[in-house]
Amino acid sequence: MAARAVEQRLNADTSDHAGPTVRCDCGKAARYAGRRPKTFATVLGDMTLERAYYYCAPCGAGFCPRDRALRLRDSSLSPGVLRMVGLVGAMVSFEEGHELLHALGGVDVPTKHVERAAESLGREIAQDERHVVEPPPADEPVAPTLYLGMDGTGVPMRALELLGRNGKQPDGSAKTREVKLCTVWSAEGRDEEGTPVRDVGSVTYSAAIESAASADTDEQPSAFAQRVVREATRRAFDRAPRRVVLGAGAPWIWNLATEHLPDAIQIVDRFHAKQHLSDVSKSIFGATSDLAKAWARQRHDELDVGDVEAVLRALRIHAGTDTEARKCVEYVTTNRTRMRYAAFRAQGLCTSTGVVEAGCKVAIGTRCKRAGMHWTVAGADAIIALRCCKLSGRFEDFWERRSAAKAAVA
Ligand SMILES: [Zn+2]
Numbered sequence: 301m302a303a304r305a306v307e308q309r310l311n312a313d314t315s316d317h318a319g320p321t322v323r324c325d326c327g328k329a330a331r332y333a334g335r336r337p338k339t340f341a342t343v344l345g346d347m348t349l350e351r352a353y354y355y356c357a358p359c360g361a362g363f364c365p366r367d368r369a370l371r372l373r374d375s376s377l378s379p380g381v382l383r384m385v386g387l388v389g390a391m392v393s394f395e396e397g398h399e400l401l402h403a404l405g406g407v408d409v410p411t412k413h414v415e416r417a418a419e420s421l422g423r424e425i426a427q428d429e430r431h432v433v434e435p436p437p438a439d440e441p442v443a444p445t446l447y448l449g450m451d452g453t454g455v456p457m458r459a460l461e462l463l464g465r466n467g468k469q470p471d472g473s474a475k476t477r478e479v480k481l482c483t484v485w486s487a488e489g490r491d492e493e494g495t496p497v498r499d500v501g502s503v504t505y506s507a508a509i510e511s512a513a514s515a516d517t518d519e520q521p522s523a524f525a526q527r528v529v530r531e532a533t534r535r536a537f538d539r540a541p542r543r544v545v546l547g548a549g550a551p552w553i554w555n556l557a558t559e560h561l562p563d564a565i566q567i568v569d570r571f572h573a574k575q576h577l578s579d580v581s582k583s584i585f586g587a588t589s590d591l592a593k594a595w596a597r598q599r600h601d602e603l604d605v606g607d608v609e610a611v612l613r614a615l616r617i618h619a620g621t622d623t624e625a626r627k628c629v630e631y632v633t634t635n636r637t638r639m640r641y642a643a644f645r646a647q648g649l650c651t652s653t654g655v656v657e658a659g660c661k662v663a664i665g666t667r668c669k670r671a672g673m674h675w676t677v678a679g680a681d682a683i684i685a686l687r688c689c690k691l692s693g694r695f696e697d698f699w700e701r702r703s704a705a706k707a708a709v710a
Contacts, residue, residue, distance in 0.1 A: 302344045302345075303342065303344040303345035303346065303347050306342075306344060306347060307347045307348060307349065310347075310349055310366075311349060311350050314335070314352070316351055316352045316364070316365050316366035316369070317332065317335075317352040318352070318365055319332070320332050321354075322354050322365065324354070324356035324358075324359060324361055324363075325359075325361065326356060326358060326359040326361065328356055328358040328359065329356070330354035330355055330356035330361070330362075330363070331354060331355055331356075331357070332352060332353075332354055333353050333354060333355045333362075334352075334353060335350045335351060335352055335353065336350065336351060336353040336364065337349065337350045337351075338351065338364075338367075338376065339376065340372055340376050340377065340378055341376060341377050341378065341381045341407050341408065341409050342378035342380060342381055342407075343378065343380040343381055343384070343405065343407065345406065345407070346407075346408070347378075349366070351364035351365075351366040351367060352364060352365060352366065371703070375417060375420075376413070377409065377413070377417055379703060381401075381405070381407055381409065382417055382421065383699060384401060384405055384407070385397065385401065385409060385413075385414055385417045385418055385421070386417075386418060386421045386422075386686060386690075386695070386699075387690065387695070388400050388401060388414070388418075389414060389415075389417070389418025389419075389421070389422070389683065389686055390418075390667075390683070390686045390687045390689070390690040390691075390695070391667070391687075391690070392667075393670065393673075394411050394412075394414045394415040394418065395411050397411075397414045397418070398410065398411040398414050401414070415679075418682075418683065418686060419678075419679055419682040419683065420682070421682075421686060422681070422682030422683050422684075422685045422686035423678075423681075423682045423685070424702070425682075425685045425686055425689045425698055426508070426681060426682060426685035428698055428701065428702075429506065429530070429685060429689070430530070432701070433530045433533050433534060434533075434534065435533050435534065435536050435539075436534075436535075436536050440536075442535075442536045442539040442540050443486035443488055443499070443502070443540055444488065444540065444541050444542060445486065445487070445488070445540060445541070445542040445543070445544060445648075445649070445650075446484060446485075446486055446535065446536075446537050446540035446542075446543055446544070447484065447485050447486065447487060447544045447545075447546055447650060447655070448482065448483070448484050448528070448531075448532060448535075448537060448543070448544070448545050448546070448561065448564070449481075449482070449483045449484075449485075449545075449546040449547060449569070449655060449656030449659060450480065450481065450482055450483075450528065450545070450546075450547045450553045450556065450557075450656070451480070451481050451547065451548055451553075451656045451657065451659070451660050452478045452479065452480045452481070452550065452660075453478065453479055453481065453660040453664050453665065453669075454475075454476030454477065454478055454479075454669075455476055455477060455478075455479050455509070455664065455668045455669060455675055455680050456475060456476050456668075456669065456673055456674050456675065457474075457475070457476060457477050457674060457675055457676070457677070457680075458674045458675065458676055460676075461477065461675075461676055461677050462474045462475070462477070465477075477509050477677060477680075478509065479507050479508065479509050479660075479664050479668070479680070479684060480507060480508065480509075480510055480512060480524045480527075481505060481506070481507035481656075481659055481660055481663060481664060482505070482506050482507065482524075482527060482528045482531050483503060483504065483505050483506075483655065483656060483659040483663070484503070484504050484531055484532070484535045484537065485498050485499065485502045485503040485504075485655060486498075486499045486502040487499060487502075487650040495645075495650075496648065496649070496650035497650075498650070498655050501693070503655070503659070503691075503692070504531065504534070504535060504688075504691075504692035504693075504694075505659060505663045505687075505688040505691055505692050506527055506528075506530070506531045506688050506692075507527075507663060507664060507684050507688055508523070508524070508527065508681050508684060508685070509677050509680060509681055509684075510522070510523040510524040510527065511523055511524060512524040512525065512552040512553075512555075512556055513552060521559075521560065522556075524556070525556050525559070525560055528556060528560060528561075529560055532560075532561065537561070542565070542649075543561065543563065543564035543565065544564055544565045544566075544567055544649060544650070545557040545561055545564045545565070545566050545567070546567050546568075546569050546650075546651075546655070546656055547566075547567075547568065547569060547656065548568070548569055548572040548656065548657075549568045549569075549572065549573070549576070549631060549635050549638075551634075554566060554638075565644075565649070566637075566638045567638055567639075567644060567649065567651055568635045568638040568639050569651070569652065569654070569656055569657065570603065570604075570639075570641055570651045570652030571652045571654040571657055572656075572657065573603060573635075573639060574596075574599075574600045574603065574652075576628065576631065577596055577599040577600065577603070577611070577628070578592075578596040578600075579624065580596075580615070580622075580624045580625055580628045581593070581595045581596035581599070583622055583623075583624035583625065584618050584622050584624070584625055595614070598614070599611050599614060602614075603639065603641055604641060604642070605641075605642050606639075606640055606641050606642025606643060608632060608636045608639050608640070611632055612629060612632055612633065612636075615628050615629045615632065616629060662691065663684070663687060663688055663691055664684060664687075667683065667684075667687050668680055668683065668684065
């Protein structure tokens with residue numbers, strides 16, 4: 301009933317009639333064309349507001365000054381409902397979002413509207429992320445060691461978004477586009493065995509479907525490199541006495557790290573290195589063979605004690621007959637200084653976190669890689685921006701910036 305009261309109060313107030321003409325955004329005069337009703341979803345329930353409507357003949361735009369004043373522009377959702385749509389859109393599918401809004405908020409926003417509004421909000425957040433890059437205040441303490449992880453993960457795309465792109469399908473086509481993720485965290489806590497554990501609440505994410513390779517002719521860093529630099533700036537990565545870059549081992553990660561985070565210690569995520577060796581063992585001995593398991597376990601143990609030479613010796617035995625083993629010799633040789641796990645452990649560094657891997661799952665996989673989902677690049681990027689913002693604990697800050705002009709209708 302609160303909705304009715306607000307509706308009646310607003311509809312009785314016709315002060316939004318600002319004379320026969322008002323200035324349009326295009327600079328020309330828009331003419332008053334009567335009062336028009338529109339139904340808005342608000343946290344109090346649906347409200348039908350009658351607003352003064354102006355039409356600009358020169359540019360064809362129509363608008364209501366009251367919608368602008370109430371921040372209801374371009375949407376049938378009030379700011380309060382839009383905020384809820386943003387939160388559910390970040391966490392669950394649009395269909396589930398629609399159901400949650402109904403069950404928890406008592407507001408009825410059709411699934412298609414949830415999608416449109418969440419994506420539009422996500423685009424705003426992506427813009428905001430590119431422009432609001434403030435390091436924390438100088439007196440704010442920074443963890444003694446900060447970790448920055450990078451990884452890529454494929455997200456299923458609509459066919460139109462994949463035309464002419466090469467991929468891993470048997471016929472050479474692609475089903476996915478790669479989302480690149482940057483995550484920053486600290487790990488000052490220790491478990492019973494003294495192994496560093498990721499500090500709860502210290503993790504932030506930033507991700508998009510972006511290239512990590514800058515064109516030869518281009519002086520500019522790649523789009524993803526710029527994203528990494530922005531995230532590092534926001535986290536005061538350069539103020540941490542010790543800096544670590546963790547990654548799965550793809551060359552683009554180390555190129556980017558060497559260029560933009562030059563004095564960080566580089567570590568191949570041990571979790572990933574082990575997975576790699578397990579895959580190779582299956583290629584050598586067959587996927588279900590016990591021999592494969594035993595072989596992989598031995599290599600894992602060698603990695604743990606920092607005996608990269610032993611790993612290489614074991615790989616070379618099979619390099620002549622197995623392509624994966626041969627490729628892995630290269631991988632381990634290229635990354636050997638990044639796999640000195642015993643030395644890293646002695647320095648109290650976190651090496652096998654799976655944080656980067658888990659980050660990809662948490663930030664991207666659980667929301668974007670579910671059965672039946674097929675994205676556009678723009679849609680995926682918007683929802684990824686929204687989700688990273690939420691998971692990084694930045695949604696409230698964003699919302700405060702957005703509502704700097706106070707909303708009158710919640
Ligand atoms: Zn106009």
